[in-house]
Structure formats: structure tokens, C-alpha cells
Amino acid sequence: MIFVMEFKVLKTDGSARTGLLRMARGIIHTPAFMPVGTNATVKAMTPEEMKEIGAEIILGNTYHLSLRPGHEIIRSVGGLHRFMNWDRPILTDSGGFQVYSLSALRDIEAEGVHFKSHVDGSMHFIGPAEAMAIQDALGADVAMVFDDCTPYPVAHEYALESLGRTLAWARTCKNLKKEGQALFGIVQGSAYRDLRIMSIEGLREIGFDGYAVGGLSVGEPKEVMHEMIRFTGSLLPGDSPRYLMGIGDLMDVLAAVEAGFDMFDCVIPTRNARNGTLFTSIGRISIKRTEFKADEGPLDPNCGCTTCKNYSRAYLRHLFLTREILSMRLNTMHNLYFYMEFFRKMRDAVSSGTFSEFRKKWEGVIRSEPGTEEGT
Amino acid sequence: MIFVMEFKVLKTDGSARTGLLRMARGIIHTPAFMPVGTNATVKAMTPEEMKEIGAEIILGNTYHLSLRPGHEIIRSVGGLHRFMNWDRPILTDSGGFQVYSLSALRDIEAEGVHFKSHVDGSMHFIGPAEAMAIQDALGADVAMVFDDCTPYPVAHEYALESLGRTLAWARTCKNLKKEGQALFGIVQGSAYRDLRIMSIEGLREIGFDGYAVGGLSVGEPKEVMHEMIRFTGSLLPGDSPRYLMGIGDLMDVLAAVEAGFDMFDCVIPTRNARNGTLFTSIGRISIKRTEFKADEGPLDPNCGCTTCKNYSRAYLRHLFLTREILSMRLNTMHNLYFYMEFFRKMRDAVSSGTFSEFRKKWEGVIRSEPGTEEGT
Numbered sequence: 108m109i110f111v112m113e114f115k116v117l118k119t120d121g122s123a124r125t126g127l128l129r130m131a132r133g134i135i136h137t138p139a140f141m142p143v144g145t146n147a148t149v150k151a152m153t154p155e156e157m158k159e160i161g162a163e164i165i166l167g168n169t170y171h172l173s174l175r176p177g178h179e180i181i182r183s184v185g186g187l188h189r190f191m192n193w194d195r196p197i198l199t200d201s202g203g204f205q206v207y208s209l210s211a212l213r214d215i216e217a218e219g220v221h222f223k224s225h226v227d228g229s230m231h232f233i234g235p236a237e238a239m240a241i242q243d244a245l246g247a248d249v250a251m252v253f254d255d256c257t258p259y260p261v262a263h264e265y266a267l268e269s270l271g272r273t274l275a276w277a278r279t280c281k282n283l284k285k286e287g288q289a290l291f292g293i294v295q296g297s298a299y300r301d302l303r304i305m306s307i308e309g310l311r312e313i314g315f316d317g318y319a320v321g322g323l324s325v326g327e328p329k330e331v332m333h334e335m336i337r338f339t340g341s342l343l344p345g346d347s348p349r350y351l352m353g354i355g356d357l358m359d360v361l362a363a364v365e366a367g368f369d370m371f372d373c374v375i376p377t378r379n380a381r382n383g384t385l386f387t388s389i390g391r392i393s394i395k396r397t398e399f400k401a402d403e404g405p406l407d408p409n410c411g412c413t414t415c416k417n418y419s420r421a422y423l424r425h426l427f428l429t430r431e432i433l434s435m436r437l438n439t440m441h442n443l444y445f446y447m448e449f450f451r452k453m454r455d456a457v458s459s460g461t462f463s464e465f466r467k468k469w470e471g472v473i474r475s476e477p478g479t480e481e482g483t
Numbered sequence: 484m485i486f487v488m489e490f491k492v493l494k495t496d497g498s499a500r501t502g503l504l505r506m507a508r509g510i511i512h513t514p515a516f517m518p519v520g521t522n523a524t525v526k527a528m529t530p531e532e533m534k535e536i537g538a539e540i541i542l543g544n545t546y547h548l549s550l551r552p553g554h555e556i557i558r559s560v561g562g563l564h565r566f567m568n569w570d571r572p573i574l575t576d577s578g579g580f581q582v583y584s585l586s587a588l589r590d591i592e593a594e595g596v597h598f599k600s601h602v603d604g605s606m607h608f609i610g611p612a613e614a615m616a617i618q619d620a621l622g623a624d625v626a627m628v629f630d631d632c633t634p635y636p637v638a639h640e641y642a643l644e645s646l647g648r649t650l651a652w653a654r655t656c657k658n659l660k661k662e663g664q665a666l667f668g669i670v671q672g673s674a675y676r677d678l679r680i681m682s683i684e685g686l687r688e689i690g691f692d693g694y695a696v697g698g699l700s701v702g703e704p705k706e707v708m709h710e711m712i713r714f715t716g717s718l719l720p721g722d723s724p725r726y727l728m729g730i731g732d733l734m735d736v737l738a739a740v741e742a743g744f745d746m747f748d749c750v751i752p753t754r755n756a757r758n759g760t761l762f763t764s765i766g767r768i769s770i771k772r773t774e775f776k777a778d779e780g781p782l783d784p785n786c787g788c789t790t791c792k793n794y795s796r797a798y799l800r801h802l803f804l805t806r807e808i809l810s811m812r813l814n815t816m817h818n819l820y821f822y823m824e825f826f827r828k829m830r831d832a833v834s835s836g837t838f839s840e841f842r843k844k845w846e847g848v849i850r851s852e853p854g855t856e857e858g859t
Contacts, residue, residue, distance in 0.1 A: 176801040176804070180797060183777045183779075184779040400552065400556060402560075403560040417530075422567065425523065
């Protein structure tokens with residue numbers, strides 16, 4: 108049998124935990140942040156730079172890559188790892204969420220979803236079988252089941268019907284699981300506790316290598332999101348990795364780690380970087396602010412990234428205002444480094460039993476951050 | 484006396500020559516290609532990468548930097564080198580050409596030029612005194628005189644009048660020359676041989692550290708450009724560096740090196756890279772071409788750049804079509820590496836007395852290149 112993955116919890120601090128996820132292509136320390144490489148590239152970064160900042164796993168997108176360049180092209184040139192020159196693990200999102208959030212037109216059937224490409228308006232179909240075939244062509248280390256994501260709010264009746272589809276599709280995906288590839292199930296059920304329970308029970312019955320929670324951060328209030336994070340976190344099996352999909356706001360991450368989640372992905376650090384919003388030890392700041400015009404200090408004196416070691420706030424502001432490509436590079440490098448460091452320190456805190464102090468400290472920083480609005 | 488620069492011709496092959504330009508911040512091997520860093524950044528590249536590919540000097544722009552972020556801001560944070568983290572020589576264009584080519588409205592007076600900023604439409608004034616003050620604030624290693632660039636075609640009478648201004652301004656610049664900064668004169672005179680002679684004689688009388696030829700590649704036919712390259716090349720002093728401004732098409736570079744020019748700058752490699760036109764050992768190719776869709780080979784098997792070592796044509800095409808930032812990075816890295824290698828091999832050819840073979844070989848490659856139009 109081919110080795111797929113092994114997950115071991117190392118330390119716990121309340122429900123928070125650190126762990127090791129061993130895969131054929133490398134070890135992932137959890138709680139782990141997985142930078143998003145939608146189009147077979149983490150925007151603005153090279154794979155070498157991703158390694159420099161300590162990324163152990165990245166995300167790819169079934170939806171995007173099946174449309175451009177096409178998964179069969181990626182298969183024909185040796186798979187996604189070789190295509191993008193990344194030899195560490197890759198987790199691929201199944202496309203369920205993107206079909207929900209990106210395509211203009213969606214027609215859901217029992218077998219899958221007809222949708223209109225956001226690229227050129229052409230019609231496509233993805234169901235569980237297609238999602239598994241695409242993720243096989245890409246050569247993902249971790250595949251995700253194809254799920255039906257519901258909007259918020261949604262009627263209980265519709266959420267139940269949708270969950271039925273998601274569970275049926277999860278079973279199909281499990282039946283099509285490829286040897287050597289890990290497969291994670293996705294918990295749905297909107298904000299309904301009974302449906303979340305039903306979803307988790309259904310997935311456990313099928314059996315997966317890991318369990319993800321989806322269908323959050325789709326418009327619900329933060330209290331609802333946090334309640335669902337706590338609720339699902341307490342019910343997910345403890346001996347498998349727990350992955351909170353698409354959520355990367357630091358306040359949410361802290362709540363989720365406290366609830367026992369192990370894996371995260373989010374475009375926040377990369378997208379914010381391109382918009383000039385940068386994470387620092389005193390909170391987020393907008394590099395546009397006029398006060399940085401002639402500021403020769405580093406963006407964050409407490410940061411060890413190449414951006415902070417080599418460039419001034421004045422220079423970063425100038426690059427941003429002149430829309431230079433280097434602005435997106437240096438900002439992305441910094442924000443991703445910040446996230447990797449944040450997760451590293453968070454793991455240390457869990458290991459040493461000081462996670463609640465860590466959480467309190469960072470919640471204080473975030474609440475008092477200078478803000479991101481442009482100064483005058 | 485502060486050491487400014489020393490130029491030594493090493494080898495000649497006909498009128499072509501190799502040389503060493505020693506400056507306080509580093510040695511420049513000539514013929515030299517100077518990548519353009521308009522806004523205090525060579526677009527898409529870090530200074531570390533510029534060093535990796537062997538860039539020994541880069542260009543900055545007086546016009547752009549005086550508008551954004553403002554030269555006094557750059558002075559206040561320690562000068563352009565520190566601002567952009569580049570410790571090798573910088574040559575700054577005086578702004579004469581940009582005022583001519585970029586500003587919507589231009590009003591030329593005896594003391595300088597009133598112009599409308601291409602950024603925000605505000606009115607500004609640059610004359611020789613202002614250009615020297617700006618280049619001093621930036622801390623350029625090589626400053627250029629502020630010149631009046633004429634359009635093509637232009638009446639002899641107007642070109643003569645304009646040349647009078649350019650020479651008067653050159654004298655003012657020389658009088659304001661800062662200790663420790665080299666200053667190059669700029670030859671104007673459009674396509675009129677008598678005016679080019681007059682310009683060169685006037686500049687030699689004033690005396691400069693180097694001599695540049697401007698006012699070409701402004702719309703004149705290639706034959707006229709090449710005739711002026713040969714003509715001015717033969718008249719410029721042989722013991723100083725000869726700089727052909729803004730010209731970097733390889734056919735033109737080959738003609739100019741044959742005519743004895745030593746220094747070049749051009750946005751062609753960087754701009755073409757961003758447009759998907761890539762230089763290779765068989766000529767320029769468009770990375771968009773459909774034939775590259777599933778091509779796992781490197782862009783150029785004869786190239787040693789990091790792009791060619793790590794990525795396939797299929798991947799480069801995909802990144803370009805999805806407009807990823809990494810596309811601009813990898814393409815720029817490749818094109819600049821190609822240029823630096825081209826110049827290195829050209830210097831070797833001059834050194835070994837085989838420049839005319841080198842020129843013939845490359846003219847053959849360029850004439851038979853696969854072309855840059857998109858395939859279907």
C-alpha cells in the first residue's frame with residue numbers, strides 16, 4: 108500500500124492542539140496556514156520564496172485549473188507539482204465553493220453542477236466524479252470532496268436537501284478515491300446545528316483522511332460563524348486533521364485554533380498585500396498613509412522578512428502609489444512571512460500551554476490596530 | 484579630489500571596442516546594457532535579482548522621480564541607492580526626453596521647460612539648474628545634462644535654434660556639476676550632419692566625463708537612425724564613454740557597437756517581457772502561441788536563467804494568459820538575463836576580434852526569427 112498520510116497530535120492546550128501531518132512530499136506542522144495558489148501560483152511569489160518563508164503546503168484550485176490551462180494539459184506535462192515547480196504537498200479545493208461563488212449561472216442537478224465559466228462564459232459541468240478526475244489529473248496530495256455550498260441565510264428545508272447532495276457526492280468521491288491521494292470530507296449544514304451534526308456523522312460513516320468545515324464566511328454574522336466553529340470543532344474526530352476552509356482573518360483563526368482546528372487557507376494575506384494593507388506586530392496598517400512619505404524605518408521593526416530587512420516604509424509607499432509590480436512582490440512577501448510566523452508562534456504557544464495568553468495578546472493588538480484607512 | 488570615474492578602452496575590433504568604466508560604486512564592463520529603473524525599480528525585479536543577472540549599472544529617471552515620490556523625499560531618506568536598496572552605480576536621465584515624450588503640454592523657454600505632469604496634470608518646470616539639483620538630490624553616480632529633444636522630422640532652422648538651447652543648458656549643467664558626480668553631455672541635431680558636428684564640437688569644448696547621443700528613435704526611418712549612429716560614433720571622442728540613449732533593439736545595438744558606442748539603455752527587454760515577447764537563441768517568440776499549450780520544454784534550452792531552468796513553456800504561457808504577476812517576473816528575469824548574456828558575448832567577440840561574425844550570426848537569427856504574432 109502506498110503511504111498517503113499520517114496525523115499525530117503532539118500537544119494540547121485546552122482544545123487547541125499542535126500536530127504533525129506527514130505526507131509523502133513533506134511534513135506539515137499544525138496548526139498550519141496554507142497559502143492559496145489559485146492559478147498554479149501563489150500570486151506574486153516564486154516557489155523558492157514560498158519555501159524561504161516556510162510554507163509546507165499550498166492550495167490549488169480545481170475550478171480555476173480545469174478552466175485554465177485545463178487539467179489534462181497539467182497532467183500531460185507531469186502534474187501540478189512539476190508544472191509550478193513546487194515539490195511539497197498540494198491540497199486542491201474541489202471546486203464546489205468556486206462554482207458557488209464565482210460562476211454567473213449555476214444549475215444544480217443530482218449528478219453535479221452546470222455552470223458558466225467566469226473566464227469566458229462557456230458552459231461546464233462538475234460533479235463528484237469530475238472533481239475527482241480533475242484532482243487526479245492535477246496530482247493533488249490532498250483532494251477535497253465535491254460539495255454543495257449554501258448561501259446565508261438559507262431555509263432549513265433547502266439546507267437539508269443540499270446536505271443530502273453533499274453527502275451523496277462525498278460517498279461518490281470516496282468510491283473514486285485514488286491510491287496515494289488523501290481525501291478530506293467537507294461538513295456543510297449552514298448555521299443549523301442539527302444539520303452540522305448530521306453532516307459530520309454522515310462523513311464519519313463514509314470515513315475520510317481529514318475533515319473540513321465549509322459553508323462559513325458566506326455572509327453570516329461573526330457570532331454565528333464563531334458559534335459554528337466551536338460547535339463543529341467539538342464534534343469532529345480528534346485523530347484526524349480538522350480543516351476550516353477559506354477562513355484566515357486572525358481573530359477567526361484564533362477562535363478556530365481554540366476550538367481545535369488544525370488547517371487553514373485564505374487569500375487575506377496575499378490579497379491584502381496587493382491592496383497595500385500590511386500585517387505588523389502592532390496590527391494592520393495601510394502603506395498608503397501620508398505619514399510614511401519620508402519614513403526611512405522598516406515596515407515592522409520586529410519583522411525579519413526580506414522586505415523589512417531591505418526596504419523602508421517610504422519606498423513601499425512609493426512603489427504602491429506608482430503601482431509597481433515590486434510593490435505586490437514585497438508586500439506579499441511580508442504578509443505571507445507574517446502569517447507563517449504568526450502560525451509558528453501560535454504552535455509554540457500551544458506547545459507551551461500558553462495559547463490563551465497568546466490569543467489575548469493578539470486580540471488586544473488587533474482591537475487597537477492603527478487601522479487601514481488612508482491618512483491625509 | 485573625490486574619485487569620480489575612469490574609462491579605459493581594453494580592446495578594439497574595427498571601431499567596436501570593449502572597455503572598463505571604473506566608478507566609486509563599481510566597475511562597468513562596456514559595451515554595457517543599463518536596465519531601466521524609471522520609478523526607482525527595474526519593473527518586476529528586486530535589486531538582488533539584478534545583481535544575480537550581472538547588472539553593473541541601472542538607470543533612474545529625473546522626470547519620474549521628481550514627480551513621484553519627489554527628489555527631496557529621496558534625498559531625505561538617504562538618496563536613490565538607499566531608497567531602492569541598490570549599491571551599484573546609477574545613471575539618471577535628466578528629464579529632457581521625458582518632458583518631450585510624456586508630458587501633454589510643453590512650453591519651452593530660454594531657462595527650461597514648463598510642462599504638465601503625466602501623473603496628475605499639475606504644472607512643473609525643469610531647466611538645467613533644476614535637473615542638476617534633482618540629480619544631486621537623487622545622488623546619481625552619472626548625471627546627464629538637461630537637453631531639448633526635437634521631434635522628427637524637424638526644420639533645420641528649428642533644430643539649430645533647439646541645439647543652441649541644448650548647448651547653453653549643457654554649459655549651465657557643467658557649471659553646476661557636483662564634486663563626486665560624473666556628468667555626460669548629450670549630442671542633439673536631429674538628422675542634420677552639420678548640426679550633429681556643431682553639437683559634438685560644442686560639448687567637447689565644454690568638456691564632459693562622457694558623451695551621449697540623443698534625439699534618435701523619435702520616429703525617423705531606421706536608415707536615418709543608423710546613418711546618424713555611424714556618423715556620430717565616428718566623431719565622438721575616443722577616450723570617453725559613448726552612450727547611445729534609449730536604443731536597445733538588438734539590430735540597432737549591433738550597428739552602434741560597430742560604430743564604437745559603449746553604453747545602452749532601453750525598456751525593450753522589460754516591456755516586451757510584460758507583453759509576453761521573449762528573447763531566445765532563435766529570436767523573439769510570443770509566449771502566447773497555442774503551440775506552447777502543453778510544451779514541457781524550457782523557453783530556451785540554451786539559456787541558463789532561473790526561468791528557463793525551472794519552468795516550462797506551457798507554464799509560462801498559462802501564467803501570461805491568466806495575467807499572473809509571476810508571469811511578469813519570470814518573463815522579465817529571462818529577457819534581462821538574455822540581454823546581459825548578449826552583451827557579455829558581444830564583449831567577448833570584440834575582445835577576440837570576431838565581432839563581425841557575432842554581428843552576422845545575430846542578424847541572421849533576428850531576420851529568421853519565428854515571429855511574435857499569436858499562433859492559432
